Amino acid sequence: MASQQERRRHPRAKAKWSVTLETEQGVINTETLDISLEGAFVRCLDPLKPEEPFKMVINIPNSDRR
Numbered sequence: 001m002a003s004q005q006e007r008r009r010h011p012r013a014k015a016k017w018s019v020t021l022e023t024e025q026g027v028i029n030t031e032t033l034d035i036s037l038e039g040a041f042v043r044c045l046d047p048l049k050p051e052e053p054f055k056m057v058i059n060i061p062n063s064d065r066r
Contacts, residue, residue, distance in 0.1 A: 010037040022055040023048060032058065 012034040019042055021028040033041045040058070048054060 008036070012036045012041070015040075017061065018059045020057045020059070021048075022057075023052065 013036070015032050015035045017032045017035070019030050019032055019040075021030065021042070021044070028044065028046075030043050030045075033043055035041075035058075042056070
């Protein structure tokens with residue numbers, strides 16, 4: 001069985017950036033642990049349900065972009 005690292009198409013970089021998740025239940029302020037070209041690992045004490053829609057805003061340090 002291939003390890004998870006081997007299955008990823010893009011390498012992940014450690015990045016501790018603040019994130020705002022907007023869900024149907026409200027707003028969650030949290031942070032990323034790592035990020036890649038196609039995804040991010042976001043710390044979430046109360047995980048979202050599978051298929052639950054959300055909007056994610058990543059606040060990149062020293063940048064005007066979101």
